[in-house]
Amino acid sequence: MRTYPEYLDIGPLHRAAGVLRLPGSKSISNRTLLLAALAEGVTDIQDLLASDDVDRMLEALEKLGIGLQRTGPDQLQVTGCAGSFPAKSARLFLGNAGTAIRPLTAVLALSVGHYTVSGVARMHERPIGDLIDALRGIGANIRYLENEGYPPLEILPSTIEVQGPVKVRGNVSSQFLTSLLMALPLIGEEVVIEVEGDLISKPYIEITLGQMALFGVHVERHGWRAFTIPAAQRYRSPGKVIVEGDASSASYFLAAGAIAGGPVRVEGVGIDSVQGDVAFADALAAMGAVITKGHNWIEARSPVSGKLKAFDLDLNAIPDAAMTLAVAALFADGPCTLRQIGSWRVKETDRLSAMTTELRKVGAVVEEGADYLRVTPPAGGRLEANAFIRTYDDHRMAMCFALAALGGVPLRIDDPGCVAKTFPDFFERFAQITAEDIPVIAIDGPSASGKGTVSQEVARALGFHMLDSGALYRLVAFAAIEHGLDLDDSLPLSRLAAELNVRFDGPVVTLDGEDVTLAIRAEPVSLAASRVAAIDGVRAALLERQRAFRHAPGLVADGRDMGSVVFPGAVLKVYLTASPHARAERRYKQLMEKGIHASLDALLQDINERDARDAERAVAPLQKCVDAIELDNTQLSIEQAVEQVLMWFEQAQKQVPSRSKSPVGWPQSR
Numbered sequence: 001m002r003t004y005p006e007y008l009d010i011g012p013l014h015r016a017a018g019v020l021r022l023p024g025s026k027s028i029s030n031r032t033l034l035l036a037a038l039a040e041g042v043t044d045i046q047d048l049l050a051s052d053d054v055d056r057m058l059e060a061l062e063k064l065g066i067g068l069q070r071t072g073p074d075q076l077q078v079t080g081c082a083g084s085f086p087a088k089s090a091r092l093f094l095g096n097a098g099t100a101i102r103p104l105t106a107v108l109a110l111s112v113g114h115y116t117v118s119g120v121a122r123m124h125e126r127p128i129g130d131l132i133d134a135l136r137g138i139g140a141n142i143r144y145l146e147n148e149g150y151p152p153l154e155i156l157p158s159t160i161e162v163q164g165p166v167k168v169r170g171n172v173s174s175q176f177l178t179s180l181l182m183a184l185p186l187i188g189e190e191v192v193i194e195v196e197g198d199l200i201s202k203p204y205i206e207i208t209l210g211q212m213a214l215f216g217v218h219v220e221r222h223g224w225r226a227f228t229i230p231a232a233q234r235y236r237s238p239g240k241v242i243v244e245g246d247a248s249s250a251s252y253f254l255a256a257g258a259i260a261g262g263p264v265r266v267e268g269v270g271i272d273s274v275q276g277d278v279a280f281a282d283a284l285a286a287m288g289a290v291i292t293k294g295h296n297w298i299e300a301r302s303p304v305s306g307k308l309k310a311f312d313l314d315l316n317a318i319p320d321a322a323m324t325l326a327v328a329a330l331f332a333d334g335p336c337t338l339r340q341i342g343s344w345r346v347k348e349t350d351r352l353s354a355m356t357t358e359l360r361k362v363g364a365v366v367e368e369g370a371d372y373l374r375v376t377p378p379a380g381g382r383l384e385a386n387a388f389i390r391t392y393d394d395h396r397m398a399m400c401f402a403l404a405a406l407g408g409v410p411l412r413i414d415d416p417g418c419v420a421k422t423f424p425d426f427f428e429r430f431a432q433i434t435a436e437d438i439p440v441i442a443i444d445g446p447s448a449s450g451k452g453t454v455s456q457e458v459a460r461a462l463g464f465h466m467l468d469s470g471a472l473y474r475l476v477a478f479a480a481i482e483h484g485l486d487l488d489d490s491l492p493l494s495r496l497a498a499e500l501n502v503r504f505d506g507p508v509v510t511l512d513g514e515d516v517t518l519a520i521r522a523e524p525v526s527l528a529a530s531r532v533a534a535i536d537g538v539r540a541a542l543l544e545r546q547r548a549f550r551h552a553p554g555l556v557a558d559g560r561d562m563g564s565v566v567f568p569g570a571v572l573k574v575y576l577t578a579s580p581h582a583r584a585e586r587r588y589k590q591l592m593e594k595g596i597h598a599s600l601d602a603l604l605q606d607i608n609e610r611d612a613r614d615a616e617r618a619v620a621p622l623q624k625c626v627d628a629i630e631l632d633n634t635q636l637s638i639e640q641a642v643e644q645v646l647m648w649f650e651q652a653q654k655q656v657p658s659r660s661k662s663p664v665g666w667p668q669s670r
Contacts, residue, residue, distance in 0.1 A: 004417030008427060011405030012385075016256035018433035019548035021503060022245030022268035024049035024074065025275060026422045027207055029243050030057045030099040034182060035215045037066045038107065039080035041237030046075050046513050047268075048243055052421045053097035060092045060104060080237055083186050088113035096123045096348055096393075096421065101151060102131060102175045106183035108155045109140035116145070118152035122393065125150065126346055131176040134168040165192040165226070170199035172346060178208040181227060185217045190231040199224045200343050203276015203317050210274050214238050242513055245269045247277035249423050250298065251324040252399050254281055256433060257300035258289035258308060259331045260406040264433055265299040265548075267501070272296070280321035287311055287332065294499045310334035319343050320396060326355050327400045329375035330364055330383060330407065342371030348421075349392035358397065361387040362404050362411070383407035390414050395421040402430050432551035439464075439554040441649055442563035445576035446622055447610050448583035450633060450641065454576060455558035457642040462556070462649070467549040469559030469566070470529070472542050474520040475502055475511055477528035487531045494537030530613075533560070563625040572652045573628035574645055580607050582634045 029049040034057065036043035048054065050073075058076075062068055065086030067079030085108075094101040094117060101117055105128065108115045118124070129149030132142050141158035144150065166184065168176050177195060184191045199205070202224060209219050216236040220228040245268020257264030269278055271293045281298050285291045287310075288303035303309070310332045315322035322341055329336035344351035356368040363378030378384065383404060389411055391398040395418050405411055419426040441458060445451045452468060459466040476497045477487070485492050503510045509517045519525070532538050539561075546566045549555055557566065563573035578586075584604035591598040614622035624630060629648060633641040 004415075004420070006415065007388075008413045008416040009410060010402055010413060010427075011410040012408045013405045013434045014260065014408055016253075016260040016264050016406060016433045017262055017547070018550075019265040019267065019545050020253060020429055020432060022249055022266050023051070023423055024243035024268075025246040026051060026053055026248075027099060027204060027246075027275070028211065029054050030097070031103070031178075031182070031208060031211045032241050032243060033057050033061060033076075033078065034103055034107065035211055035235055036078035036237065036241070037061050037064070037080055037085075038083055038182075038186070039215050039235035039237045040082045041080055041239075043078045043080065043237040044071065044075070044240045045078060046072075046240070046242045047245075048074050048076050049246065049422070050074060051424060052095055053099060056093070056095045056097045057100040057104075060090075060094060060100060063087060063090045063092060080235070083234060085111050085113065090115050092117045094119045094123070096120045096126075098123075098126065098173070098175055102128060102173075103179040103182050105142075105153060105155065106131065106135060106179035107186065109135045109142060109158070110160055110183055110186050112157045113155070114157065115155040116152060117155070118145075122348060123151055127172060128153070128176075130169040130172055131179055134166055134176070134180060138162050138166060160187060162187060162189055162191055165194040167194045167196055169197050170195040170224075171197040172200075173343065174199065174201035174204045177205060177227075181205075181208050181219060181229070182212065185212070185229050185233050185235065188232060188234075191229045193227045193229070195225055195227075200316050200340075201276075201319060203279070206276065207274055214241065244273060244275065246422070247273060247275035247280070248320040248396075249399075249426075251277065251280045251321040252403065252426075252430070253433060254284060254289075254291075254298060254300040255324050255328045255403055256406060256430075258284045258287065258302055259328060259403060260302065260434075262290075262301035263299050264301075265297055267297045270294050270296045270298055277318050277321040279318050280324065283311070283313060283315075283318075283321075283325055284328070286313070287328070294495075296499055296501055308332045310336050312337040312339070314340045316340035319347075323351060323355065323396050323400050324403070326359065326373060326375055327403045330359070330362065330377050330404060331381070332377055335374055335376040338373045338375070340371060341373065347396075348394040349397070351394065351397070354390070354392045354394065354397055355400075358387075358389050358401060361389065362407075362409075381407075383409045385409040385411070387411045388414060391416070391418050393418050395419045395423065399423065399426055399430075402427070406434070428551070432548065435551060438550055439572075439649075439653070440550055440567040440570040441554070441556045441645070442567050442570040442573045442625075442628075443556065443558050443576055443645070444560060444562055444574070444625065444628065446583070446607075446614065448587045448607060449576045449578050450586065450638060451558050451576045453638055454633075454641050454645065455556045457638065458645050458649075459556040461642065461646060462554060464554040464556050465549055465551060467546060467555060467557040467559070467562075469542075469546055469557065469562060471504075471509060471520065472497075472500075472502075472545065473529045473533040473538070474525050475500055475509070475516070476532050476538055476542075478516060478520045478525050479511060480532060481525065481528060487528055490535045490537045493532055493535055494541050497532075497538045497541035560622065563628055572645075572649050573625050574648070575624040575628040575630045576641070577630060577632055578634040579632075580604060580611065583607050 024047045069077040139160045141156040143154045145152045217233045250266040287308040290301040292299045356366045363384040365376040367374040389401045501512045588600045
C-alpha cells in the first residue's frame with residue numbers, strides 16, 4: 001500500500017515539458033464497473049483506474065456478490081448478475097466516492113433487498129435528497145439514518161411502480177440524473193425522466209448515455225429536459241471495454257505546458273474523447289496557449305507571446321477542470337472570471353471557499369461570489385513564496401496548487417495523500433515533466449555490441465529507469481505492417497509514430513492494450529524498423545516521447561542519437577563496441593541457445609553489411625558522439641562492461657556541479 005507524508009515540498013519550478021500516459025477516467029471506470037456488474041455475461045475491462053474511489057466501488061460490488069477477477073495490473077474481469085444482485089443484504093461503505101454512492105443507491109432501491117450505505121464524514125455532508133425524492137416517487141423505501149437529505153441511508157425492500165414521469169432537479173449535481181438513467185432500465189418498462197431547473201455538467205450525462213449504449217441500453221434524449229428509456233431493454237456485456245484516460249487529470253499537465261513552456265503531451269484522450277473535460281484545452285487556447293490534438297493525445301505549449309491572456313468564461317460544463325483554470329489565472333495578464341461554478345460548494349469540500357483562501361496565500365486578489373470567482377494575479381506577476389497550501393482532503397486542491405510552483409516559488413502541500421482518491425501517483429508524474437536535474441546515462445553502439453544488455457544491467461544496479469529506443473521504432477514498424485502502410489511513405493508513418501497507444505510495463509510492451517513484446521522482435525519487424533528509423537518525421541515524432549522517460553531517480557537510455565540529440569546533456573555517454581567477429585559469435589551463441597539454426601559466416605557478413613549501412617545512412621548515422629567514452633568489450637564479460645560503466649558514472653557524478661534538490665520531494669522527516 002502506498003504511504004504518504006504529512007506534507008510535500010514543491011519547487012521552485014521553472015519549466016514543464018514531456019509526454020505522459022493518463023490514468024483511466026474515474027467517471028468512466030465506476031460507470032463501467034456498475035454496468036458490467038448489472039449486465040448479462042462477462043466483461044473484460046482494461047485501463048481501469050487504480051484509486052480510492054474505484055476501490056470503494058469494487059468493495060461494494062464484491063459484497064453484493066459480483067464476481068471480480070484481476071487479470072492484470074489495470075485489468076479486471078467482471079461476471080454480471082443480469083440485473084439482480086445475488087446478495088440481498090449488505091452494509092456498504094463508499095468513502096467519499098460520489099460516483100459510487102449515488103448510482104449504487106438508485107440501483108439498490110430497485111433490488112428488493114435490505115442495505116445500508118455510508119461514507120466518510122464529508123460524504124455525509126454532500127446532498128443526496130433530490131435523488132431520494134425521485135426514487136421515493138416511484139415507491140422506493142429509503143430512510144435517512146442521520147440528517148434529512150444526506151447519507152447514511154437505509155434501503156428496504158419495496159414495490160416499484162412508475163405512473164408518470166420521474167422528476168429530478170438538475171442544478172445541484174448531474175450525478176442524480178446519471179443514477180436514475182443507469183438504474184431505471186432494470187424496471188423493464190418505458191420510463192420518462194424529466195429534469196427540473198437547469199442541468200449542470202451536461203458532458204457527464206453524455207458519458208453516462210454513451211456507456212449505457214455500449215452495454216446495450218439506448219436512451220432517447222429530448223434536449224436536456226427529458227429522457228425516455230424504452231421498455232424491454234437490458235444490459236448485455238460488450239465483451240471488452242477499454243477505459244479512456246481521465247480528461248480531468250489531463251488538465252493539470254496541459255496547464256503546466258501552457259504556463260511553463262512545454263510542450264507537454266498527454267496520451268489517453270484526444271479529439272475522439274467522450275469526456276467533456278477535454279474542452280479544458282479549448283479554454284487554454286482562449287488564453288493564448290498553443291494547443292494541438294490527435295486522436296489519442298493533446299499537447300500544450302505556452303503562448304508565442306509568453307504570457308497567458310485573461311479570461312471570462314462560463315464553466316458550467318467542466319466544473320472539475322475549471323479548478324485548474326483558477327490556478328492558471330495566477331499566470332494571466334489580468335483579472336480572470338470563472339462563472340457558473342456553484343456546484344463547487346457541494347463537492348469534496350466547499351471548493352469556492354477553499355480556492356479563495358488558498359489563492360490569496362500565493363498573492364492573488366480574489367473575489368468570491370455565490371457561483372463565481374474572480375482572480376487577479378499578484379502585482380508584477382510575482383507569487384508569494386513558501387505558502388502552506390491546505391488541501392481540505394480534496395484531491396483536486398492538491399493537484400491544482402502544484403502548478404503554482406511553476407511561478408518559480410517553493411510551496412508546501414498539506415496532506416498530499418488526498419490525491420489517492422483519483423490519482424495516487426500524481427506527484428511522481430508531475431515530477432516527470434518538471435524535473436530539471438535528473439541524471440541520464442546514454443549508451444550507443446553498433447548492432448550486437450551488447451548495449452541493450454549492458455543498459456539493462458546498469459539501470460538495475462542504479463535503480464534507474466530504462467529506455468530502449470529501438471523498441472519504439474520497432475513498434476512503429478510493427479504497427480505500420482499491421483495497418484498495411486507503405487514503409488517509404490513518410491507522412492502516414494510520422495502520424496502513426498505520434499499517435500501510438502503504447503505502454504511499457506517493465507519488460508512488457510503493449511500496443512493498443514495487446515502484449516506485443518515478442519511480436520516486435522520478429523525478423524520482418526526488425527528489417528522494417530531500420531527503414532522507418534531513417535525517416536525524419538518519425539524520429540521527430542518520437543523525440544519528446546523518448547525525453548519523457550527521464551524521471552527520478554535517473555535514466556539509462558539505449559540507442560542511436562541518445563547522447564547527441566535526445567539527451568545532449570547526459571551526464572555520461574558511452575559508445576559500446578566490439579570487433580565484428582566477437583559480435584557475430586555472440587549472436588550465434590544466442591541463436592543456438594534458443595534452438596535456432598544459424599551460420600557464423602552468414603552472421604558475420606550480415607553484421608559487416610549492417611555496420612556499413614548504418615554508418616552511411618543520411619539520418620542518424622552510426623557514429624561515436626564527440627563527448628562519448630568508447631568501451632571496447634571484445635574481451636570483456638557483461639559483468640565487466642557494466643562495472644566499467646558504473647565506475648565512469650560515479651566519476652562523472654563527482655564532476656557535476658552540486659545539484660539542486662529534487663523539484664518535487666518527500667520530506668526526510670515528519
